[in-house]
Amino acid sequence: MKLGIFTAFRNLHKNYIRSCEELGIDYEIVDIISPNWMENVQKSGCDGFLCRPPSKFEERNRMFDERLYFVNKEMKYPIYPSYEELLIYENKRFTSYWLKLNGFPHPETNVFYNKKSFLNFISMTKLPIVIKLNTGSTAKGVKIVRSKAQAKFIANLTFGLKNDKLAIGYTPQKTGKIFPFPAIGTIQRHHLIVQEYKDIKWEWRMVKIGESYFGHKKLKIGEFASGTKLKGWEVPPVELLNLTKDICTKGKFNSMNIDIFETSEGQFLVNELQSLFGQSTKYLMYVDGKPGRFIDINGKFEFEEGNFNQYESYLLRVKHFIELLKELKGQNCEN
Numbered sequence: 244m245k246l247g248i249f250t251a252f253r254n255l256h257k258n259y260i261r262s263c264e265e266l267g268i269d270y271e272i273v274d275i276i277s278p279n280w281m282e283n284v285q286k287s288g289c290d291g292f293l294c295r296p297p298s299k300f301e302e303r304n305r306m307f308d309e310r311l312y313f314v315n316k317e318m319k320y321p322i323y324p325s326y327e328e329l330l331i332y333e334n335k336r337f338t339s340y341w342l343k344l345n346g347f348p349h350p351e352t353n354v355f356y357n358k359k360s361f362l363n364f365i366s367m368t369k370l371p372i373v374i375k376l377n378t379g380s381t382a383k384g385v386k387i388v389r390s391k392a393q394a395k396f397i398a399n400l401t402f403g404l405k406n407d408k409l410a411i412g413y414t415p416q417k418t419g420k421i422f423p424f425p426a427i428g429t430i431q432r433h434h435l436i437v438q439e440y441k442d443i444k445w446e447w448r449m450v451k452i453g454e455s456y457f458g459h460k461k462l463k464i465g466e467f468a469s470g471t472k473l474k475g476w477e478v479p480p481v482e483l484l485n486l487t488k489d490i491c492t493k494g495k496f497n498s499m500n501i502d503i504f505e506t507s508e509g510q511f512l513v514n515e516l517q518s519l520f521g522q523s524t525k526y527l528m529y530v531d532g533k534p535g536r537f538i539d540i541n542g543k544f545e546f547e548e549g550n551f552n553q554y555e556s557y558l559l560r561v562k563h564f565i566e567l568l569k570e571l572k573g574q575n576c577e578n
Contacts, residue, residue: 244268246290246561247320249261249275252297256573258557259293266561275310284314291560291568295519301378301427306564308334317464319572323564328518331494333378333438338516345493347486349513350504352440358402361435363412365394373438376431384410384429386415389442401435416562433444441512442497447479447503450475450520451485455551456537456544457527461502472550476529482554484537484544490516497567498560 244515245361248259248270256272263270273287274280284292292314308330317327324332331338350373355361365372371521374397376384388394398506403410417423460475487501490513500520503511526534535548551559 244565245289247273247284247287247292247566248295249273249292252276252303255295259561262555262558262561265427265558266565268481268561268565269508273539275307275314279576280310281313281506284320290572291323291522291564293564294324296324296329296332298378298519301376301431303473304333321564322570323560324518325495327494328496328498331516332518335375335377335515336434339436340437341494341516345490346542347490347493347513348511349549350441351500353437354464355435355437356433358398361398361402361437361560362395365391365436371440372395373414373440375436375438376416376429377434377436379416379429383416384414398435402433406494407433440508441504441510444503444504444507445475446514447483447484447505447511448520448527449479449501449503450499450556451487451491451501452498452556452559453566454538455559456485456487456539457552458487458537459528472523474524477484478530479528486511486513488539497563512530522552525552526550527552527556 246263246268248256248263250272260270267386271287271289271499273283273289273292275283277283294311297303311322311329313323314320318569325564331341336354339349339354342349343352345569353364355364366483370391370393371389374386376385382522388397392431397413399412400411403418410432412432414425414429414431416426416429418426445463448459448461450457451514458479462473462475464473483503485497486503490496491499496518498518500517501513502517504514504516506512510523528535530546534550536551537544553559
């Protein structure tokens with residue numbers, strides 16, 4: 244078996260390389276970013292491809308979506324994570340539609356492509372609200388808007404004051420350590436993603452990769468839990484393990500991180516779905532001080548001690564992809 248590892252911006256595919264080398268799996272680096280990406284895929288001779296799309300810029304993320312469509316849907320190569328999972332990755336619009344359509348609890352989210360409809364919404368809505376960029380990790384692309392004047396200012400930047408062709412665009416992100424200024428490369432135009440504001444105690448990071456489940460708290464600094472890197476190692480409630488299972492079963496997701504708000508009122512609300520995520524700690528979960536995972540055995544979650552998060556959990560992903568490819572080959576042989 245030979246796996247292809249698609250190149251990624253900022254060398255983000257390095258953990259796939261480390262995982263394949265540790266497992267003794269034959270692999271080839273395939274440049275999907277170059278103009279010759281299609282020829283690179285076709286001549287590689289790989290059984291399937293490991294993917295790590297970027298999270299910083301929407302244009303680059305959409306480029307991966309487009310090219311992976313042709314790799315997976317037209318050329319019929321298996322990819323990991325799946326194409327459907329990667330459509331959700333760093334696409335908050337898509338995530339909000341998916342959660343609403345499938346009836347999972349989440350903060351009410353509206354996507355506006357018209358300034359008039361956004362301003363009408365603001366005139367009738369209780370503030371604060373949360374405005375998000377479609378692409379962007381941690382809380383850098385998130386703004387809590389507390390006044391109608393601020394909302395109107397953002398609308399004028401996003402949609403243009405009088406002419407949409409003159410829209411400057413909006414971003415809450417800053418760059419520069421000494422003299423911060425707007426991160427121009429992250430500017431978003433012609434649409435706004437607006438999420439209902441919720442007072443949260445913390446956020447739960449729930450993860451399912453293959454048959455492995457993990458969970459821990461993401462603790463707040465100020466208004467946000469995302470990106471703080473502060474962890475709470477309490478055992479996740481069974482309710483959240485079941486919610487994670489239900490979401491992944493419904494979406495047929497192989498690799499999924501589900502960030503879930505726990506509000507001050509005790510609600511659990513899904514904030515984001517991400518098939519890939521950063522990992523700032525060696526393990527994703529501890530139970531009684533021991534690292535490990537949960538496995539669903541006949542509808543009951545059983546804890547198994549061990550290290551299942553090597554190379555930021557990419558080793559676990561590669562192992563699962565190999566299992567899926569073996570199953571696929573077995574089915575093809577039977578047919």
